[in-house]
Amino acid sequence: MEFLRFETVAREGETIGDLAYRRLRADIVNGRLKPLAKLKPDLLRGDYGASVSTLREILSRLAAEGLVTAEGQRGFRVAAISRADLRELADLRILLETTALRRSIAEGDLEWQGAVVAAHYTLSVIEAELMAGNRASVERWVRHDWGFHHATIAACRQEALMQTHASVFDRYARYHMLVLDFRGEGVAQQHRELRDLVLARDADAACALLVDHVQAGMDYVLATGMIPS
Template identity: 60%
Template sequence: MQKKNFASDDSSESVGDRVLRRVRFDIIRGVLAPGERLRLERLRDGYGVSVTTLREILARLVVEGFVVAEGQRGFEAAPVFAADLRDVCELRLLLECHALRRSMALGSLDWEAHVVSAHHKLQSVEARLMDGSPSSVEQWVQYDWDFHHATVSACDMPALMATHSNVFDRYMRYHLIALDFRGKPAAEEHRRLRDLVVARDTEAAVALLGAHVRAGMEHVLATGKFA
Protein backbone atom coordinates (compact mmCIF):
# COMPACT_ATOMS: atom_id res chain seq x y z
CA MET A 1 0.00 0.00 0.00
CA GLN A 2 1.28 3.47 -0.86
CA LYS A 3 2.18 5.68 2.08
CA LYS A 4 2.33 9.43 1.57
CA ASN A 5 4.73 11.00 4.06
CA PHE A 6 3.82 14.68 4.09
CA ALA A 7 6.28 15.90 6.69
CA SER A 8 8.52 13.21 8.19
CA ASP A 9 11.84 12.29 6.63
CA ASP A 10 12.46 8.85 5.16
CA SER A 11 16.07 7.68 5.47
CA SER A 12 15.73 5.53 2.34
CA GLU A 13 15.18 8.60 0.13
CA SER A 14 17.87 10.56 -1.66
CA VAL A 15 18.57 14.07 -0.39
CA GLY A 16 16.97 15.52 -3.51
CA ASP A 17 13.78 13.50 -3.13
CA ARG A 18 13.55 14.33 0.56
CA VAL A 19 13.91 18.06 -0.09
CA LEU A 20 11.46 17.85 -2.99
CA ARG A 21 8.87 16.41 -0.62
CA ARG A 22 9.60 19.08 2.00
CA VAL A 23 9.26 21.93 -0.49
CA ARG A 24 6.06 20.45 -1.91
CA PHE A 25 4.56 20.09 1.56
CA ASP A 26 5.56 23.64 2.51
CA ILE A 27 3.70 24.85 -0.59
CA ILE A 28 0.68 22.65 0.16
CA ARG A 29 0.33 23.98 3.72
CA GLY A 30 1.06 27.61 2.78
CA VAL A 31 4.44 28.02 4.49
CA LEU A 32 5.57 29.03 1.01
CA ALA A 33 2.62 31.28 0.23
CA PRO A 34 0.73 31.30 -3.08
CA GLY A 35 2.47 33.66 -5.48
CA GLU A 36 5.60 33.92 -3.31
CA ARG A 37 8.88 34.34 -5.16
CA LEU A 38 11.01 31.27 -4.53
CA ARG A 39 14.46 32.81 -4.27
CA LEU A 40 17.11 30.14 -4.70
CA GLU A 41 19.61 31.62 -2.25
CA ARG A 42 17.05 31.77 0.55
CA LEU A 43 15.76 28.27 -0.21
CA ARG A 44 19.32 26.97 -0.27
CA ASP A 45 19.85 28.19 3.28
CA GLY A 46 16.47 26.90 4.46
CA TYR A 47 16.62 23.43 2.91
CA GLY A 48 20.35 22.81 2.95
CA VAL A 49 20.88 21.83 -0.68
CA SER A 50 22.68 23.42 -3.62
CA VAL A 51 21.13 25.93 -6.00
CA THR A 52 21.52 23.38 -8.80
CA THR A 53 19.51 20.79 -6.85
CA LEU A 54 16.88 23.42 -6.03
CA ARG A 55 16.49 24.33 -9.70
CA GLU A 56 15.86 20.67 -10.50
CA ILE A 57 13.35 20.38 -7.65
CA LEU A 58 11.44 23.50 -8.67
CA ALA A 59 11.38 22.37 -12.30
CA ARG A 60 9.77 19.11 -11.17
CA LEU A 61 7.24 21.03 -9.09
CA VAL A 62 6.37 23.13 -12.15
CA VAL A 63 5.35 19.92 -13.91
CA GLU A 64 3.32 18.87 -10.86
CA GLY A 65 1.45 22.19 -10.76
CA PHE A 66 2.81 23.54 -7.45
CA VAL A 67 5.30 26.05 -8.90
CA VAL A 68 5.15 28.50 -11.79
CA ALA A 69 8.25 29.32 -13.85
CA GLU A 70 8.46 33.06 -14.59
CA GLY A 71 11.09 33.03 -17.33
CA GLN A 72 14.07 35.17 -16.34
CA ARG A 73 12.33 36.11 -13.08
CA GLY A 74 12.73 32.61 -11.65
CA PHE A 75 10.06 30.63 -9.82
CA GLU A 76 6.93 31.37 -7.79
CA ALA A 77 4.65 29.18 -5.69
CA ALA A 78 1.59 28.55 -7.83
CA PRO A 79 -1.32 30.93 -7.17
CA VAL A 80 -4.63 29.73 -5.72
CA PHE A 81 -8.04 30.79 -6.96
CA ALA A 82 -11.58 29.47 -7.03
CA ALA A 83 -11.64 28.38 -10.67
CA ASP A 84 -8.48 26.31 -10.16
CA LEU A 85 -9.96 24.57 -7.11
CA ARG A 86 -13.07 23.69 -9.10
CA ASP A 87 -10.92 22.25 -11.90
CA VAL A 88 -8.78 20.27 -9.46
CA CYS A 89 -11.91 18.99 -7.68
CA GLU A 90 -13.40 17.64 -10.88
CA LEU A 91 -10.10 16.11 -11.94
CA ARG A 92 -9.76 14.40 -8.58
CA LEU A 93 -13.25 12.94 -8.93
CA LEU A 94 -12.64 11.79 -12.49
CA LEU A 95 -9.61 9.82 -11.33
CA GLU A 96 -10.78 8.72 -7.90
CA CYS A 97 -14.23 7.52 -8.95
CA HIS A 98 -12.71 5.35 -11.68
CA ALA A 99 -10.09 4.00 -9.27
CA LEU A 100 -12.79 3.32 -6.67
CA ARG A 101 -14.82 1.28 -9.15
CA ARG A 102 -11.74 -0.77 -10.06
CA SER A 103 -10.84 -1.32 -6.40
CA MET A 104 -14.33 -2.41 -5.43
CA ALA A 105 -14.30 -4.91 -8.29
CA LEU A 106 -10.83 -6.27 -7.56
CA GLY A 107 -10.24 -5.72 -3.83
CA SER A 108 -9.49 -8.65 -1.54
CA LEU A 109 -10.42 -9.24 2.09
CA ASP A 110 -7.08 -7.71 3.05
CA TRP A 111 -8.03 -4.61 1.08
CA GLU A 112 -11.31 -4.35 3.03
CA ALA A 113 -9.37 -4.64 6.30
CA HIS A 114 -7.02 -1.87 5.16
CA VAL A 115 -9.98 0.42 4.43
CA VAL A 116 -11.45 -0.21 7.90
CA SER A 117 -8.09 0.31 9.63
CA ALA A 118 -7.40 3.56 7.76
CA HIS A 119 -10.85 4.87 8.62
CA HIS A 120 -10.38 4.06 12.32
CA LYS A 121 -7.30 6.28 12.47
CA LEU A 122 -9.01 9.08 10.55
CA GLN A 123 -12.10 8.86 12.75
CA SER A 124 -9.98 9.21 15.90
CA VAL A 125 -8.32 12.40 14.64
CA GLU A 126 -11.63 13.87 13.44
CA ALA A 127 -13.25 13.16 16.81
CA ARG A 128 -10.49 15.11 18.56
CA LEU A 129 -10.84 18.00 16.12
CA MET A 130 -14.61 18.15 16.68
CA ASP A 131 -14.09 18.09 20.46
CA GLY A 132 -11.84 21.11 20.16
CA SER A 133 -8.77 19.19 21.29
CA PRO A 134 -5.41 20.12 19.77
CA SER A 135 -4.56 17.95 16.80
CA SER A 136 -1.83 18.19 14.21
CA VAL A 137 -2.99 19.46 10.83
CA GLU A 138 -0.31 17.30 9.24
CA GLN A 139 -1.72 14.26 11.06
CA TRP A 140 -5.25 14.93 9.80
CA VAL A 141 -3.98 15.41 6.25
CA GLN A 142 -2.02 12.17 6.49
CA TYR A 143 -4.97 10.15 7.77
CA ASP A 144 -7.44 11.68 5.30
CA TRP A 145 -5.08 10.69 2.48
CA ASP A 146 -4.55 7.24 4.01
CA PHE A 147 -8.29 6.57 4.09
CA HIS A 148 -9.12 7.82 0.62
CA HIS A 149 -6.08 6.07 -0.81
CA ALA A 150 -7.03 2.85 0.97
CA THR A 151 -10.44 2.84 -0.73
CA VAL A 152 -8.80 2.97 -4.18
CA SER A 153 -5.60 1.05 -3.44
CA ALA A 154 -6.77 -2.15 -5.17
CA CYS A 155 -6.91 -0.29 -8.49
CA ASP A 156 -4.57 -1.97 -10.97
CA MET A 157 -3.60 1.17 -12.93
CA PRO A 158 -0.28 2.61 -11.64
CA ALA A 159 -0.26 5.66 -13.93
CA LEU A 160 -3.76 6.64 -12.79
CA MET A 161 -2.78 6.20 -9.14
CA ALA A 162 0.34 8.38 -9.49
CA THR A 163 -1.69 11.13 -11.13
CA HIS A 164 -4.37 10.84 -8.47
CA SER A 165 -1.76 11.29 -5.72
CA ASN A 166 -0.60 14.55 -7.29
CA VAL A 167 -4.12 15.88 -7.80
CA PHE A 168 -5.09 14.95 -4.23
CA ASP A 169 -2.19 17.09 -2.97
CA ARG A 170 -3.32 20.03 -5.09
CA TYR A 171 -6.88 19.69 -3.75
CA MET A 172 -5.68 19.39 -0.16
CA ARG A 173 -3.55 22.52 -0.54
CA TYR A 174 -6.71 24.63 -0.54
CA HIS A 175 -7.97 22.96 2.62
CA LEU A 176 -4.71 23.59 4.45
CA ILE A 177 -4.58 27.22 3.39
CA ALA A 178 -8.22 27.71 4.46
CA LEU A 179 -7.61 25.86 7.77
CA ASP A 180 -11.31 25.29 8.33
CA PHE A 181 -12.34 21.69 9.07
CA ARG A 182 -15.89 20.89 7.87
CA GLY A 183 -16.59 18.92 11.03
CA LYS A 184 -19.31 16.35 11.66
CA PRO A 185 -20.70 16.19 8.08
CA ALA A 186 -17.27 15.27 6.70
CA ALA A 187 -16.68 12.69 9.43
CA GLU A 188 -20.11 11.13 8.86
CA GLU A 189 -19.49 10.93 5.11
CA HIS A 190 -16.21 9.15 5.73
CA ARG A 191 -17.99 6.61 7.95
CA ARG A 192 -20.72 6.00 5.36
CA LEU A 193 -18.14 5.69 2.59
CA ARG A 194 -16.28 3.05 4.61
CA ASP A 195 -19.48 1.05 5.03
CA LEU A 196 -20.47 1.30 1.36
CA VAL A 197 -17.01 0.31 0.18
CA VAL A 198 -16.85 -2.74 2.44
CA ALA A 199 -20.39 -3.70 1.35
CA ARG A 200 -19.28 -3.40 -2.31
CA ASP A 201 -22.18 -1.03 -3.05
CA THR A 202 -20.32 0.58 -5.93
CA GLU A 203 -22.86 3.04 -7.29
CA ALA A 204 -23.78 4.38 -3.85
CA ALA A 205 -20.11 4.68 -2.88
CA VAL A 206 -19.22 6.58 -6.06
CA ALA A 207 -22.20 8.91 -5.60
CA LEU A 208 -21.23 9.61 -1.98
CA LEU A 209 -17.61 10.23 -2.93
CA GLY A 210 -18.70 12.82 -5.49
CA ALA A 211 -20.94 14.59 -2.99
CA HIS A 212 -18.24 14.43 -0.30
CA VAL A 213 -15.45 15.94 -2.39
CA ARG A 214 -17.66 18.67 -3.86
CA ALA A 215 -19.00 19.56 -0.40
CA GLY A 216 -15.43 19.95 0.81
CA MET A 217 -14.70 22.23 -2.13
CA GLU A 218 -17.76 24.41 -1.47
CA HIS A 219 -16.87 24.63 2.22
CA VAL A 220 -13.39 25.89 1.37
CA LEU A 221 -14.77 28.41 -1.14
CA ALA A 222 -17.25 29.65 1.46
CA THR A 223 -14.37 30.84 3.63
CA GLY A 224 -13.95 33.70 1.15
CA LYS A 225 -10.19 33.24 0.95
CA PHE A 226 -10.12 32.42 -2.76
CA ALA A 227 -11.38 34.84 -5.39
Protein backbone atom coordinates (compact mmCIF):
# COMPACT_ATOMS: atom_id res chain seq x y z
CA MET A 1 0.00 0.00 0.00
CA GLU A 2 1.03 3.61 -0.53
CA PHE A 3 1.72 4.34 3.14
CA LEU A 4 4.63 1.89 2.96
CA ARG A 5 6.70 4.78 1.62
CA PHE A 6 7.28 5.50 5.30
CA GLU A 7 9.12 2.20 5.67
CA THR A 8 12.92 2.36 5.74
CA VAL A 9 13.96 -1.12 4.61
CA ALA A 10 15.54 -1.64 1.18
CA ARG A 11 13.28 -2.64 -1.71
CA GLU A 12 14.22 -4.89 -4.59
CA GLY A 13 16.03 -2.98 -7.31
CA GLU A 14 16.34 0.16 -5.22
CA THR A 15 19.53 2.26 -5.44
CA ILE A 16 21.52 3.42 -2.42
CA GLY A 17 20.38 6.95 -3.18
CA ASP A 18 16.71 5.95 -3.30
CA LEU A 19 16.95 4.23 0.07
CA ALA A 20 18.87 7.11 1.63
CA TYR A 21 16.23 9.54 0.37
CA ARG A 22 13.36 7.54 1.86
CA ARG A 23 15.15 7.03 5.17
CA LEU A 24 16.14 10.66 5.57
CA ARG A 25 12.69 11.84 4.53
CA ALA A 26 11.02 9.44 6.97
CA ASP A 27 13.28 10.62 9.81
CA ILE A 28 12.16 14.20 9.19
CA VAL A 29 8.44 13.38 8.85
CA ASN A 30 8.54 11.06 11.87
CA GLY A 31 10.20 13.74 13.99
CA ARG A 32 13.44 11.87 14.61
CA LEU A 33 15.28 14.79 13.04
CA LYS A 34 14.00 17.85 14.86
CA PRO A 35 13.11 21.22 13.34
CA LEU A 36 16.17 23.39 12.56
CA ALA A 37 18.59 20.48 13.09
CA LYS A 38 21.70 20.93 10.93
CA LEU A 39 22.04 18.47 8.07
CA LYS A 40 25.68 18.12 7.05
CA PRO A 41 26.24 15.63 4.23
CA ASP A 42 29.68 14.63 5.50
CA LEU A 43 28.14 13.67 8.86
CA LEU A 44 24.99 12.09 7.40
CA ARG A 45 26.88 9.69 5.16
CA GLY A 46 27.61 7.34 8.07
CA ASP A 47 23.94 7.09 9.04
CA TYR A 48 22.45 6.85 5.56
CA GLY A 49 25.16 5.03 3.62
CA ALA A 50 25.27 7.40 0.67
CA SER A 51 28.03 9.60 -0.74
CA VAL A 52 28.31 13.27 0.11
CA SER A 53 27.32 14.28 -3.44
CA THR A 54 24.26 11.99 -3.35
CA LEU A 55 23.21 13.38 0.02
CA ARG A 56 23.49 16.95 -1.28
CA GLU A 57 21.15 15.99 -4.13
CA ILE A 58 18.75 14.38 -1.64
CA LEU A 59 18.77 17.45 0.60
CA SER A 60 18.08 19.71 -2.37
CA ARG A 61 15.16 17.46 -3.31
CA LEU A 62 13.80 17.61 0.24
CA ALA A 63 14.18 21.39 0.21
CA ALA A 64 11.96 21.50 -2.88
CA GLU A 65 9.37 19.50 -0.89
CA GLY A 66 9.45 21.98 2.01
CA LEU A 67 10.91 19.51 4.51
CA VAL A 68 14.42 21.04 4.46
CA THR A 69 15.70 24.60 4.07
CA ALA A 70 18.85 25.46 2.16
CA GLU A 71 21.11 28.09 3.71
CA GLY A 72 23.44 28.84 0.82
CA GLN A 73 27.05 28.08 1.69
CA ARG A 74 26.04 27.18 5.26
CA GLY A 75 24.33 23.98 4.13
CA PHE A 76 20.92 22.63 5.09
CA ARG A 77 18.61 22.42 8.09
CA VAL A 78 15.39 20.57 8.84
CA ALA A 79 12.53 22.95 8.06
CA ALA A 80 11.25 25.07 10.91
CA ILE A 81 7.74 24.69 12.32
CA SER A 82 5.24 27.36 13.29
CA ARG A 83 1.58 27.76 14.09
CA ALA A 84 1.05 29.76 10.90
CA ASP A 85 2.68 27.00 8.81
CA LEU A 86 0.44 24.34 10.36
CA ARG A 87 -2.67 26.41 9.64
CA GLU A 88 -1.57 26.88 6.04
CA LEU A 89 -0.89 23.16 5.61
CA ALA A 90 -4.29 22.30 7.10
CA ASP A 91 -6.03 24.65 4.65
CA LEU A 92 -4.06 23.23 1.72
CA ARG A 93 -4.75 19.66 2.79
CA ILE A 94 -8.48 20.42 2.97
CA LEU A 95 -8.45 22.01 -0.49
CA LEU A 96 -6.62 19.10 -2.12
CA GLU A 97 -8.23 16.23 -0.22
CA THR A 98 -11.83 17.36 -0.59
CA THR A 99 -11.27 17.80 -4.34
CA ALA A 100 -9.76 14.33 -4.61
CA LEU A 101 -12.43 12.83 -2.36
CA ARG A 102 -15.29 14.12 -4.52
CA ARG A 103 -13.70 12.70 -7.66
CA SER A 104 -12.93 9.41 -5.96
CA ILE A 105 -16.49 8.99 -4.70
CA ALA A 106 -17.79 9.71 -8.20
CA GLU A 107 -15.46 7.29 -9.97
CA GLY A 108 -14.56 4.60 -7.42
CA ASP A 109 -15.51 0.99 -8.10
CA LEU A 110 -16.14 -2.03 -5.87
CA GLU A 111 -12.42 -2.74 -5.54
CA TRP A 112 -11.88 0.81 -4.31
CA GLN A 113 -14.65 0.39 -1.73
CA GLY A 114 -13.02 -2.80 -0.49
CA ALA A 115 -9.68 -1.01 -0.12
CA VAL A 116 -11.35 1.72 1.94
CA VAL A 117 -12.90 -0.87 4.26
CA ALA A 118 -9.59 -2.75 4.63
CA ALA A 119 -7.59 0.41 5.33
CA HIS A 120 -10.10 1.54 7.93
CA TYR A 121 -10.10 -1.85 9.64
CA THR A 122 -6.34 -1.75 10.13
CA LEU A 123 -6.51 1.82 11.39
CA SER A 124 -9.35 0.97 13.79
CA VAL A 125 -7.32 -1.85 15.37
CA ILE A 126 -4.46 0.55 16.08
CA GLU A 127 -6.86 3.16 17.43
CA ALA A 128 -8.32 0.56 19.79
CA GLU A 129 -4.80 -0.22 21.03
CA LEU A 130 -4.17 3.46 21.68
CA MET A 131 -7.42 3.90 23.57
CA ALA A 132 -6.48 0.85 25.65
CA GLY A 133 -3.34 2.70 26.75
CA ASN A 134 -0.68 1.42 24.33
CA ARG A 135 1.01 4.75 23.55
CA ALA A 136 3.75 2.98 21.59
CA SER A 137 1.30 2.74 18.68
CA VAL A 138 1.19 6.49 17.93
CA GLU A 139 3.75 6.32 15.13
CA ARG A 140 1.93 3.37 13.55
CA TRP A 141 -1.32 5.31 13.86
CA VAL A 142 0.07 8.23 11.85
CA ARG A 143 1.18 5.86 9.07
CA HIS A 144 -2.15 4.04 8.92
CA ASP A 145 -4.12 7.28 9.25
CA TRP A 146 -2.39 8.21 5.99
CA GLY A 147 -3.24 4.77 4.59
CA PHE A 148 -6.93 5.24 5.27
CA HIS A 149 -7.17 8.78 3.93
CA HIS A 150 -5.17 7.80 0.86
CA ALA A 151 -7.54 4.87 0.25
CA THR A 152 -10.58 7.18 0.30
CA ILE A 153 -9.16 9.35 -2.49
CA ALA A 154 -7.28 6.67 -4.46
CA ALA A 155 -9.93 6.48 -7.21
CA CYS A 156 -9.72 10.14 -8.22
CA ARG A 157 -7.35 9.30 -11.12
CA GLN A 158 -5.47 12.60 -10.91
CA GLU A 159 -1.80 11.73 -10.44
CA ALA A 160 -0.50 15.29 -10.00
CA LEU A 161 -3.21 15.99 -7.43
CA MET A 162 -2.38 12.82 -5.52
CA GLN A 163 1.35 13.56 -5.46
CA THR A 164 0.81 17.10 -4.24
CA HIS A 165 -1.63 15.89 -1.59
CA ALA A 166 0.86 13.25 -0.38
CA SER A 167 3.57 15.88 0.08
CA VAL A 168 1.25 18.25 1.96
CA PHE A 169 -0.12 15.40 4.09
CA ASP A 170 3.40 14.43 5.18
CA ARG A 171 4.26 17.98 6.18
CA TYR A 172 0.98 18.18 8.13
CA ALA A 173 1.62 14.77 9.73
CA ARG A 174 5.09 15.91 10.89
CA TYR A 175 3.39 18.18 13.40
CA HIS A 176 1.49 15.22 14.86
CA MET A 177 4.70 13.20 15.08
CA LEU A 178 6.48 16.03 16.91
CA VAL A 179 3.63 16.18 19.43
CA LEU A 180 3.37 12.37 19.41
CA ASP A 181 -0.10 12.12 20.87
CA PHE A 182 -3.47 10.66 19.95
CA ARG A 183 -6.76 12.53 20.10
CA GLY A 184 -8.80 9.59 21.40
CA GLU A 185 -12.30 8.33 20.65
CA GLY A 186 -13.33 11.50 18.83
CA VAL A 187 -10.93 10.94 15.94
CA ALA A 188 -11.76 7.23 15.78
CA GLN A 189 -15.47 8.08 15.54
CA GLN A 190 -14.82 10.54 12.73
CA HIS A 191 -12.89 7.88 10.83
CA ARG A 192 -15.82 5.46 11.15
CA GLU A 193 -18.27 8.11 9.97
CA LEU A 194 -16.03 9.08 7.05
CA ARG A 195 -15.77 5.44 5.99
CA ASP A 196 -19.55 5.08 6.02
CA LEU A 197 -20.17 8.33 4.13
CA VAL A 198 -17.61 7.39 1.48
CA LEU A 199 -19.17 3.97 1.00
CA ALA A 200 -22.61 5.61 0.80
CA ARG A 201 -21.16 7.98 -1.84
CA ASP A 202 -22.43 11.03 0.04
CA ALA A 203 -19.78 13.44 -1.21
CA ASP A 204 -21.19 16.60 0.41
CA ALA A 205 -21.40 15.07 3.89
CA ALA A 206 -18.06 13.29 3.53
CA CYS A 207 -16.26 16.49 2.55
CA ALA A 208 -17.92 18.46 5.35
CA LEU A 209 -16.80 15.84 7.85
CA LEU A 210 -13.29 15.84 6.39
CA VAL A 211 -13.03 19.61 6.89
CA ASP A 212 -14.03 19.24 10.55
CA HIS A 213 -11.63 16.30 10.93
CA VAL A 214 -8.57 18.17 9.63
CA GLN A 215 -9.38 21.32 11.56
CA ALA A 216 -9.89 19.33 14.78
CA GLY A 217 -6.48 17.72 14.31
CA MET A 218 -4.87 21.11 13.78
CA ASP A 219 -6.59 22.59 16.84
CA TYR A 220 -5.47 19.63 18.95
CA VAL A 221 -1.82 20.06 17.98
CA LEU A 222 -1.96 23.81 18.57
CA ALA A 223 -3.57 23.31 21.98
CA THR A 224 -0.56 21.32 23.21
CA GLY A 225 1.46 24.54 23.27
CA MET A 226 4.42 22.72 21.67
CA ILE A 227 4.32 24.61 18.37
CA PRO A 228 6.06 28.01 18.39
CA SER A 229 4.52 31.15 16.99
